[in-house]
Amino acid sequence: MKEDAVLAFENVGYYYKDGSRQVNILKDASYTFEKGKTYAIVGASGSGKTTSLVLAGGLDKPKQGKIIYKGEDIEKIGLTKYRRNHVSIVFQSYNLITYMNAIQNVESAMDIAGIKVPNKKQYALDILKELGLSEEESKRDIRKLSGGQQQRIAIARAMAKDVDLILCDEPTGNLDLETSQGIIQTFIQLAHVKNKCVIVVTHSKEFAQCLDVQLQINQGKLEKI
Amino acid sequence: MIKNALLSIKKSIGKTILLIVLMCVIANLVIAGLSIKSATTKSMEQVRTSLGSDVTLSYNMQNMMKNRDKGAAMNETVSSITLTMADQLKTLKYVKNYNYTVNVGVISDDIEPVAMNVESETTTQANDRQMPGGYNDNQPRMLDENDFTVVGNTTMENLSDFTEENYVLKSGRLLTADDEKTANCVIESNLAGDNDLSVGDTFTVIATNSDEEEISVKLTIVGIYEIETTSQMGGTMSNRQNPINQIYTGLSTAQKLNDSTANITSATYYLDDPDHIDAFKELAQSSTDIDFETYTLDANDQVYQRSIRSLENMEQFATIFLWVVVGAGSAILCLILILTMRSRFYEFGVLLSLGQAKIRIILQQFIEVLMIAIVAFTLSLGTGKMVSNVVSSMLESTQNNQNQMVMEIPDDEQNSDTQTSNETEKNTDFFNKAMQSPTDTELDVSLTSSTILQLAQITGLICLVSVVLPSIYILRLSPREILVKKEG
Numbered sequence: 001m002k003e004d005a006v007l008a009f010e011n012v013g014y015y016y017k018d019g020s021r022q023v024n025i026l027k028d029a030s031y032t033f034e035k036g037k038t039y040a041i042v043g044a045s046g047s048g049k050t051t052s053l054v055l056a057g058g059l060d061k062p063k064q065g066k067i068i069y070k071g072e073d074i075e076k077i078g079l080t081k082y083r084r085n086h087v088s089i090v091f092q093s094y095n096l097i098t099y100m101n102a103i104q105n106v107e108s109a110m111d112i113a114g115i116k117v118p119n120k121k122q123y124a125l126d127i128l129k130e131l132g133l134s135e136e137e138s139k140r141d142i143r144k145l146s147g148g149q150q151q152r153i154a155i156a157r158a159m160a161k162d163v164d165l166i167l168c169d170e171p172t173g174n175l176d177l178e179t180s181q182g183i184i185q186t187f188i189q190l191a192h193v194k195n196k197c198v199i200v201v202t203h204s205k206e207f208a209q210c211l212d213v214q215l216q217i218n219q220g221k222l223e224k225i
Numbered sequence: 226m227i228k229n230a231l232l233s234i235k236k237s238i239g240k241t242i243l244l245i246v247l248m249c250v251i252a253n254l255v256i257a258g259l260s261i262k263s264a265t266t267k268s269m270e271q272v273r274t275s276l277g278s279d280v281t282l283s284y285n286m287q288n289m290m291k292n293r294d295k296g297a298a299m300n301e302t303v304s305s306i307t308l309t310m311a312d313q314l315k316t317l318k319y320v321k322n323y324n325y326t327v328n329v330g331v332i333s334d335d336i337e338p339v340a341m342n343v344e345s346e347t348t349t350q351a352n353d354r355q356m357p358g359g360y361n362d363n364q365p366r367m368l369d370e371n372d373f374t375v376v377g378n379t380t381m382e383n384l385s386d387f388t389e390e391n392y393v394l395k396s397g398r399l400l401t402a403d404d405e406k407t408a409n410c411v412i413e414s415n416l417a418g419d420n421d422l423s424v425g426d427t428f429t430v431i432a433t434n435s436d437e438e439e440i441s442v443k444l445t446i447v448g449i450y451e452i453e454t455t456s457q458m459g460g461t462m463s464n465r466q467n468p469i470n471q472i473y474t475g476l477s478t479a480q481k482l483n484d485s486t487a488n489i490t491s492a493t494y495y496l497d498d499p500d501h502i503d504a505f506k507e508l509a510q511s512s513t514d515i516d517f518e519t520y521t522l523d524a525n526d527q528v529y530q531r532s533i534r535s536l537e538n539m540e541q542f543a544t545i546f547l548w549v550v551v552g553a554g555s556a557i558l559c560l561i562l563i564l565t566m567r568s569r570f571y572e573f574g575v576l577l578s579l580g581q582a583k584i585r586i587i588l589q590q591f592i593e594v595l596m597i598a599i600v601a602f603t604l605s606l607g608t609g610k611m612v613s614n615v616v617s618s619m620l621e622s623t624q625n626n627q628n629q630m631v632m633e634i635p636d637d638e639q640n641s642d643t644q645t646s647n648e649t650e651k652n653t654d655f656f657n658k659a660m661q662s663p664t665d666t667e668l669d670v671s672l673t674s675s676t677i678l679q680l681a682q683i684t685g686l687i688c689l690v691s692v693v694l695p696s697i698y699i700l701r702l703s704p705r706e707i708l709v710k711k712e713g
Contacts, residue, residue: 059578060705083704084580095575099236100229108229112579157579 013064027220040208088158148179248601251554256609258547305488330371377479397448558691574707
């Protein structure tokens with residue numbers, strides 16, 4: 001495994017049963033993701049983009065093969081521990097906890113990951129400010145914020161964990177063009193400035209082209225375009 | 226986790242209030258059940274204690290009645306208690322003191338009995354009716370021919386009527402063991418008043434033995450007592466059955482009138498502790514040659530059983546009630562929490578995707594429910610006493626109605642020829658106490674620290690059950706399923 005490698009798919013297979021029929025999503029998929037780069041996984045609906053992300057995020061186990069994080073099988077690390085300490089996921093529908101404001105959502109993720117900083121609230125606020133949210137917006141009821149603002153909070157939550165691997169599932173799917181461009185820039189900065197590995201699943205070819213590497217799933221395999 | 230629980234509670238205030246109200250209702254019902262249960266247990270202990278630690282050796286009236294029903298004559302079925310028999314028991318373990326009693330029907334040419342139709346000045350509560358002391362079957366006279374009952378005792382110091390202050394000494398003194406060889410007596414104030422008697426006066430009583438020979442004894446009054454809690458007797462009772470016409474003497478005087486130094490009417494043993502009653506009875510059966518088919522050791526057992534019957538019913542009701550409340554409460558809470566959790570399905574998915582352990586998610590749910598329960602618990606401490614009083618009043622009212630019905634239709638044991646049977650003083654006490662039992666068993670429903678502790682434990686248990694069961698649902702979830710559903 002390369003020195004900069006963060007995540008590697010090793011002959012990963014995933015399928016589901018549709019009655020008696022087995023539908024293969026991934027088959028012998030192998031690929032290595034590195035630090036400091038942004039990756040786009042593109043493809044039609046049902047091609048296995050989201051499944052790849054789910055497996056990379058430790059939200060499910062592959063049926064075959066292994067997913068290696070920094071040289072160690074994530075199942076050996078433990079999926080819960082892996083999700084807690086090594087990966088951040090940004091979802092299309094933000095997946096924020098609605099009874100918490102922006103600051104509390106970020107703090108909550110830090111608590112779960114066991115991030116220890118002198119002033120947790122200020123730390124969360126600083127990240128939110130960095131992503132363009134004011135203090136007033138950060139304290140507002142989360143349901144009263146726009147989609148773009150909520151997505152920024154989701155990204156802030158991912159950043160607050162300070163992990164090397166950030167996974168994003170259609171992060172701009174619900175956003176307008178201007179907001180989407182802002183979000184794309186954020187991901188690029190995270191990879192290029194903060195040396196993170198950012199993997200984005202997207203339908204948008206324009207978005208994909210902005211990123212360093214474009215991948216597609218062809219007959220269950222991850223291939224560079 | 227606590228911070229998140231607080232935030233969740235604060236955010237979903239409607240659900241929180243609903244849960245507080247529901248838990249308050251459950252906690253109040255639990256308090257009612259626990260209070261009644263503890264009160265009935267306490268009352269049963271009190272009934273046992275109030276009946277004292279005395280055990281009386283007397284004829285086995287139940288067996289006697291059975292024999293009579295089989296056609297045996299009274300005189301053939303009834304045997305006297307002998308001093309030899311009674312003395313075997315007085316030395317047994319647990320016996321602190323004892324008293325032998327001899328009852329003899331007598332007449333007197335010097336004094337007149339207080340007639341049955343003369344209303345006494347004492348209270349007239351129906352429950353306080355006082356039966357007379359026993360009478361001696363060895364007496365050949367018909368009951369109505371004897372105007373007085375001489376009640377001879379080893380000592381008057383332990384007689385329950387005096388220790389419980391049903392009878393109160395007005396002048397002079399009571400008889401002690403020192404009066405054993407004297408002809409001293411203690412009489413009732415109405416009898417003394419009607420006959421112009423006072424302490425120091427004398428009068429003669431006459432008994433007739435089985436050979437129709439008259440035995441007379443000149444008695445000296447050393448004390449006059451007043452009956453505080455008895456009323457005019459029923460019309461079917463003779464003069465000698467009226468407690469006013471009872472004359473207390475030393476044992477030897479009564480034995481002389483009874484023309485027998487070997488037999489006594491009853492023997493009462495005062496034990497060191499009411500808890501030792503059963504042990505004493507077992508010891509008596511194993512270490513003496515007394516025939517307990519013919520004789521019985523009675524510790525007011527029938528009164529006790531009768532008194533606690535309603536309490537036992539109430540305790541049983543409280544236990545069932547508690548289980549129903551705990552079961553129904555847990556089920557309702559479970560249902561609400563399952564419904565609530567369904568709406569938080571997505572939140573759990575987010576937490577799982579962030580790496581939160583399932584057990585910590587369940588723990589957060591438990592903390593939330595526990596916080597609500599603590600508020601409900603505190604509130605219910607204020608209202609619980611009120612609820613338990615209402616419930617216990619309703620129960621007491623129901624039980625008293627049932628008791629009254631039982632008292633109106635007495636069983637054979639109670640109305641069986643009290644004029645002709647040879648009941649002892651204890652047996653008459655039995656009737657009095659049985660009549661009094663509905664008021665004696667009034668429940669003291671109060672919130673004790675043990676009730677509060679039990680409530681806390683039950684509340685904790687309900688919270689645990691109502692969180693753990695819906696949590697099985699959470700444990701089955703994978704974050705992918707939750708988030709895919711949400712995304713879908």
